[in-house]
Amino acid sequence: MRSGATRWTSRRNAIAGATVLATATALGFAAMAPQATPPPEATDLADGLPPPVAPAFRPGAPRRLASTRHLSHWAPVERSAPVRAAPDSGARLLTMLSPWTPERTRNIVTVLEHRLDAAGPTWVRVALAMLPNGSTGWVRRSALGGYGTVETQLVVDLRSLRATLYRRGQPILHAPVGVGSERWPTPRGTYYVRSKLTRYRSPSYGPLAFGTSARSPAATGWPAGRFVGIHGTDRPDLLPGRISHGCIRMRNADILALERHMPVGTPITIH
Amino acid sequence: MTAPRMQDVDRDGALTEAVAELYGCDRAGFIRKATLGSVGMLAILAAPSAVAAGVTDTDILNFGLRFERLQATFYTQAEELGTVAAMRADKQDWARTLGAHERAHVKILKQVLGRRAEGRPFFDFGEATQSDAAFTRTAVAMEDLTVALLTGVVPKVQNRGLTSALFGLLTVEARHAAWARSIVGTNPAPSAFDEPRSLQSVSGAVDRTRFIARPPRTAGRTRPGFSG
Numbered sequence: 001m002r003s004g005a006t007r008w009t010s011r012r013n014a015i016a017g018a019t020v021l022a023t024a025t026a027l028g029f030a031a032m033a034p035q036a037t038p039p040p041e042a043t044d045l046a047d048g049l050p051p052p053v054a055p056a057f058r059p060g061a062p063r064r065l066a067s068t069r070h071l072s073h074w075a076p077v078e079r080s081a082p083v084r085a086a087p088d089s090g091a092r093l094l095t096m097l098s099p100w101t102p103e104r105t106r107n108i109v110t111v112l113e114h115r116l117d118a119a120g121p122t123w124v125r126v127a128l129a130m131l132p133n134g135s136t137g138w139v140r141r142s143a144l145g146g147y148g149t150v151e152t153q154l155v156v157d158l159r160s161l162r163a164t165l166y167r168r169g170q171p172i173l174h175a176p177v178g179v180g181s182e183r184w185p186t187p188r189g190t191y192y193v194r195s196k197l198t199r200y201r202s203p204s205y206g207p208l209a210f211g212t213s214a215r216s217p218a219a220t221g222w223p224a225g226r227f228v229g230i231h232g233t234d235r236p237d238l239l240p241g242r243i244s245h246g247c248i249r250m251r252n253a254d255i256l257a258l259e260r261h262m263p264v265g266t267p268i269t270i271h
Numbered sequence: 272m273t274a275p276r277m278q279d280v281d282r283d284g285a286l287t288e289a290v291a292e293l294y295g296c297d298r299a300g301f302i303r304k305a306t307l308g309s310v311g312m313l314a315i316l317a318a319p320s321a322v323a324a325g326v327t328d329t330d331i332l333n334f335g336l337r338f339e340r341l342q343a344t345f346y347t348q349a350e351e352l353g354t355v356a357a358m359r360a361d362k363q364d365w366a367r368t369l370g371a372h373e374r375a376h377v378k379i380l381k382q383v384l385g386r387r388a389e390g391r392p393f394f395d396f397g398e399a400t401q402s403d404a405a406f407t408r409t410a411v412a413m414e415d416l417t418v419a420l421l422t423g424v425v426p427k428v429q430n431r432g433l434t435s436a437l438f439g440l441l442t443v444e445a446r447h448a449a450w451a452r453s454i455v456g457t458n459p460a461p462s463a464f465d466e467p468r469s470l471q472s473v474s475g476a477v478d479r480t481r482f483i484a485r486p487p488r489t490a491g492r493t494r495p496g497f498s499g
Contacts, residue, residue, distance in 0.1 A: 023494050055439065056432035059379045061370035068351050076487035100498060106487035114352070114401055122398050146395030147348060165419040184498065200494040209495040216498040229497030246498040 045130055059150055070168045073111040073147045074192065081143030087115040087123030094137040095130055102227070105195040108265060110213075111147060112136060129213035129227070133189045143243070148265050154193070154230075154258075154271045158186060158242035161240035163230075163248065165262055173261060178233065178249035184218045185229060186246050191268045193230075196259065197229035206232015206252045208259055212268055216246035230268075231255060286442060324453045324468065327421060328433060331424050334470055335437075336380040338420065342413055344379045348372030349400040350443075358403050365454055369410070369447055376440060393486035409457055414448035416473060423467030 077099045084091040101107050109126035115138070116122050122141040127134075153166045158179055165173040180186035195211035199265035218228045232252040233239065239251060248270075250258065346369055349355050355366045362409035381388045399409045421441040428434045477483065 053431045053435040057379050057383050057436045059375050059439065062368075062375040065347060065350050065366055073351070089335035101412075103492075104490050104494040105489050105491040108487065116402050122401055141398055141401065145487060146485045147352075148393075149348075149351065149401075153276055180498075185382060194489075196490045197493060197495050198490065199492045202494050204499070205495050205497075209497065211495070211497065226498050227494050227496075229499075231495060231497070236347060238311055244499060 002228065003025050021092060026142035037170075057086065070151050070153070070166075072150050072153075072192075072265065072267050074108050074150065075111055075126075075147050077107040077109060077143060078145045079104075079143055081139050083126070083128065083137035084123075085137060087117070087125075087138045089120075089140070094130065094135070097126075097128075097139055097143065101195050103195055103197055105211070106196075108148075108192075108194055109139075109144070110192045110265070110267065111144075113171065114141065127190075127192060127213060129194060129215065131215050131217060133187050133191070133214055133217070134223060138154050148263075150263050150265045150267075152265055152266045153264055154262060154268045156186070158188065158270065161242075165258060167261065173254075175250050175254035175258070178239045178241050178243045180216070180218075180244050180246040181242045184216060184245040186244070186248060186270060187214050187216060189214065191228075191270070193264050193268060194227075194268045196264055203234040205229070206234065206250075206255055208232055208255050210258075210262070210264075214268070214270065218246065230258070280374055326427070328382065328428050328430050329387050329472060332380060332384055332433070333387070334474065335421075335424070335440075336377065336384060336388060337483070338411040338417065338473075338477065339373055339380055339391060341394060341477065342417065343370065343373035344394045345400060345413065345482075346373055346407065348394075348396060349376040349406050352400055352401065353399055354406055362403075362407070362454060365450055366406070366410070368415075369450075372443060372447065373427040392483045394482055395484035396482055399482075407451075407455060410450045411448075411457075414444065414451045415451055416468075417444045418448045418465055420470070422465050423473070424459060424470050426467075427470075 031186060077097050079099055081097045083094045083097050085094055086092075098107055099110070107129075109128070112125040112127060114122055114124045123138045124141050124144060125136055125138050126144075127136055151168050154163060155166065156163045156177060156179070161177055161179060163175050163177045164171050191212050191214040193210050194213050197205075197211065198207065199210045200209075209229045212228050214228035216228055226246075228246050228248065230248045230250065232255040233249045235243075236251045239249060243249070307476055309371070346355075346366060349366060350370055355363055355370075358366065396409075399405045421437065425434055425437045425441055428437060445465070452461075453459045
């Protein structure tokens with residue numbers, strides 16, 4: 001009786017050993033094989049087993065998140081909401097946030113910081129597309145949709161009349177630009193790309209235009225809130241130059257190249 | 272410092288709500304079970320429904336990719352927003368490790384699917400990535416749900432090589448689930464068996480969270496009215 005039990009235990013161990021070996025081999029752990037050398041009887045048993053199934057893929061080594069230094073977050077405005085001077089429902093009202101831009105695209109805001117309140121709602125400080133340029137305010141998190149992330153930044157140098165697009169801090173695209181004249185200067189400051197417009201019929205804007213959060217304090221009488229755009233042109237011969245009413249004009253080839261690399265939400269620095 | 276318990280970390284609870292519904296109990300019941308650890312949450316699952324005819328390996332892998340992207344974006348966003356950095360040290364390590372794993376899972380599934388890989392959805396986690404409590408609670412529910420999903424769908428995969436590889440994901444996700452439960456001070460292995468869920472039922476639970484949102488329409492065809 002005892003010897004029968006011993007034989008059974010030994011057989012079980014042998015099968016277990018063979019299974020471990022087969023599993024280890026299947027997972028590609030070749031280094032485990034020498035340590036898991038089965039006894040002779042287990043080898044006989046393994047001979048009778050089907051070959052292990054080779055896995056279709058082996059996950060690579062996980063990587064922790066790299067630096068977030070060049071990341072920016074934006075969020076769509078889901079519903080009309082009051083923007084306050086402080087993260088408090090009783091704070092001064094700065095403006096009403098609209099879910100739509102004048103071009104009927106979804107309005108978005110750059111997310112700057114958030115404030116948690118254990119007893120109340122979460123507040124988010126956002127960059128606003130209003131005058132004076134550079135305004136920020138606090139809005140309830142519930143008025144915003146999901147966060148988008150961008151790792152690009154557009155820098156427009158008004159002195160050299162050049163625009164440079166950066167990705168993760170590295171320049172990836174340069175282009176000469178036309179900017180506002182002395183009478184209608186392009187406003188300096190930090191803004192963001194709010195929309196992308198295509199397939200309209202207006203040769204003077206070229207094939208594509210980006211809407212931005214920047215507004216021209218000087219250009220009065222313009223429709224749709226005097227927003228500064230970044231767009232193509234039908235007069236490339238004037239570039240680079242100070243020739244616009246505040247908008248940033250690019251050659252059509254350059255604006256199309258920019259479209260491939262610059263997503264909506266990208267921060268813009270004009271200096 | 273006492274580890275937070277499930278009932279203490281409930282703020283938003285969108286996923287937990289959906290998971291509780293999936294498991295056939297109300298939210299309070301889910302929280303009680305998770306907190307006490309006396310009744311295994313997965314042990315009360317109903318029998319898995321059969322995967323509908325016509326569901327291919329590609330469908331299963333693409334759903335897996337969508338779900339892994341959901342998780343990877345969730346952990347990544349919490350890190351980017353500084354929510355993870357504000358946590359106590361052991362929770363930071365937990366969140367950063369899980370984030371790295373989920374990103375690795377996304378990468379490999381995209382490689383396996385190649386051109387058949389679906390595009391990246393737009394995610395809206397609301398406040399779930401912005402506070403320690405909401406993040407932790409959602410993570411616990413998410414990891415439990417992942418184990419239930421993989422347990423249900425891996426046996427349905429036709430390609431044995433894929434099945435073999437997906438088991439490697441399943442075991443890691445099970446460790447994630449146990450680690451997450453340990454972080455909130457609940458029983459890491461509340462039941463003797465994990466019951467599988469079908470792809471459809473997990474898909475329904477994810478849909479009800481509304482974490483996968485319609486992308487905002489930021490492009491248009493209107494003639495620009497810019498200053499010119």
